[in-house]
Amino acid sequence: MTALEHELVAAAAHLAGLGLSPGSSGNISARDGNRVLVTPTGTDLAALDPAGLSVLDLDGNHLDGPAPSKEYPLHLAFYRRERATRAVVHLHSRHAAAVSCRAPWSERSALPPITPYFVMRVGQIPMLPYAPPGDPAQASDLELLTFPCRAALLQNHGPVVAGTSLRAATEAAIEVEEASALLLLLGEQPVRHLTPAEATALARKYGTPWQPAH
Template sequence: MSQEIREELVAAGAKVAATGMSPGSSGNISMRDGDHIVISPTGADLAALHVDELSVVDFSGTLLYGPRPSKEFPFHRAFYRRDFDTTAIVHVHSLKATAVSCTTPWSANSAIPPVTPYFVMRVGQTPLIPYADPGDPSQADVIEALEFPFRAALLQNHGSITAGTTIHGAVETAIELEQTCAVLLSLGEKHFQPLDTAAVLRLAERYSSPWTR
């Protein structure tokens, strides 16, 4: 198992924790290493991960090394199965994204409207995945089955999950998603103007961001 991947995951956990998006022992992160997934253990504090104390599982969920993995492993695996280019997943219970996950979604493809260009560029359409108890694999089944592209999702009444081709990318997407949710919540009941369709599609194409026409 790659030492570099272990070190990247530990550093990413520390960065996520430093943002305040994973209070206490909430949240989990992972990276794919070939046919294996390196993931934070169940109940782990992302600020205090150790390279020799990470969980390694195969795609069937069999534990190959380390402590028991996060019970939310199934929806990490769902993202890896959706896109072979995905190599990293970040799941957090951040305040703003969790709050927005409790509200009515903006559309079937995106719980969040295109309120800023950076949301479109860095995150893209973000579906709301219907509620399931933490660790319930049915939620992963929904993620895997959705037919339109996305690299971020809100888990209803739970939090957010973001994917990337690098762990840095997955973390940055999670940060931008949290910022967008903060903007949306700050608007409250005020009427607001989202970006028009032409601008959204132009940005999505220019930055290779997932957004369905």
């Protein structure tokens, strides 16, 4: 068993421990060269076996292990979009899933720049139109987006987040949930978002994509 396999299992357990992957929902992957380690279909993220992960290539061919999560096309889309991507996290976390049932804030970001940390760790997060879970057409839509993003909100479903490491992807997925929870907590109250200049300055400093258009 490799260090990456153990790291993936630890990241999954951490997210499950935070209550962000109820039941057997959610899936995580990590890229190892031209191979992708993916959590198997129907598994509890709190109880993964490092030796029991699914292994795919970047074209989605199943190389080893059990059958992968049906959401694996979304993971591969992120790996193909940006070579620096090393991990992808998809959750059904409660607050982010709730926000995915609302209208997006803008064309390029379902969530506004509500906190500095959301911009610093995630950046813009477009809403992808509803599709049945595992639909490869939705993954194709993600891969073909014409603007940069390292996360997307799947309409009526939940978030999928990429990162340059398992830690970065995990922290970004947690940040999406926290920003979503804040939005729901504030409800219909008037809210101050970061100004365009404030959000842009943070994105430039921390290397995250932020150029949402209303």
